[in-house]
Amino acid sequence: MRPLACLVFAALLGSTIACDNPAANMTTRPSPTGDAMFPIPGNVGYVSVTAEATQAVRGAKGKKHSATIVACFYQPDGSTPMEPAPTDVSVKLGVDDGAQPIALSPSPGESKIPSRFASPQGEYPEGPQGKISAKIKGQTAELTFSSR
Numbered sequence: 001m002r003p004l005a006c007l008v009f010a011a012l013l014g015s016t017i018a019c020d021n022p023a024a025n026m027t028t029r030p031s032p033t034g035d036a037m038f039p040i041p042g043n044v045g046y047v048s049v050t051a052e053a054t055q056a057v058r059g060a061k062g063k064k065h066s067a068t069i070v071a072c073f074y075q076p077d078g079s080t081p082m083e084p085a086p087t088d089v090s091v092k093l094g095v096d097d098g099a100q101p102i103a104l105s106p107s108p109g110e111s112k113i114p115s116r117f118a119s120p121q122g123e124y125p126e127g128p129q130g131k132i133s134a135k136i137k138g139q140t141a142e143l144t145f146s147s148r
Helices: 002-018
Strands: 036-040 045-053 064-074 087-093 116-118 122-125 129-136 139-146
Touching: 036 139, 045 129, 045 139, 064 087, 064 129
Parallel strands: none
Antiparallel strands: 036 045, 045 064, 064 116, 064 122, 087 129, 129 139
16 A cells, blocks of 8 residues: 555655746747747847857866856847847846846847847856846846746
C-alpha cells in the first residue's frame, strides 16, 4: 500500500506544479531576431532583453562574461520596431530590489532597429533577468523579464 500512496502523492504534486500559471508579463513569444519577447503593460508593445557577448574570456568558468545588455522594443504587432522609440531605458539585473539601474542608450546595431538600446560593455550574466523600465509615449512602463 505504501508504494501506491507515494505514487498518488507524486501525481498530485506534479499536477499542482503543472497548473501553476506564469505571471502575465512572463508570457513570452519569439521576437523577429529569435529572442523571447515580453508584453509591455498597457498593451503598448513588446520588449526583448538579451546579453550579447562582446568577447570570449579565456579560462572563464563563471556565469558572468563580457557582454552588452540589449533591449529591443516592438509595436503591439510584435514585428514592427516601436516608433517613436522609448526614452529613459534602464535595467536592474537580478531579483534584488536594491540592484542599481544600468542605463541603456540607443544603439541600432547591425540590425538597424531604431528602437534597440544597449548597455555599456560589462560583466553580465549570460541569461539576464530582472526589471526593465522605459518611458513610452510619455508614460513610464516597467516589467519583469528573464531571458533564461
